[in-house]
Amino acid sequence: MITADEVLNDQAASFWLKEQIKNAMNRDIIDAINDTEILLEVLNELNRKRGVVQKKL
Structure with missing residues (x-):
């Protein structure tokens, strides 16, 4: 399971995804x-x- 903090700190995650979180x-x-x-x-x-x-994820 991935956490919000992991996504927010991931440089590869999109700006859009981070904003939605x-x-x-x-x-x-x-x-x-x-x-x-x-x-x-x-x-x-x-x-x-x-x-x-x-x-599939």
Whole structure:
């Protein structure tokens, strides 16, 4: 399992990802999780439409 601190200190992590983690720390965590799950579904659908093969994490 990766921690927020590990991502925030990772030079290879995107600025966007780091900002979202920082924002999530100041939100209701359940709302942040729900929004993240919706975002994942939307991005997966965009990938399917483009014919991009999804990588497993």
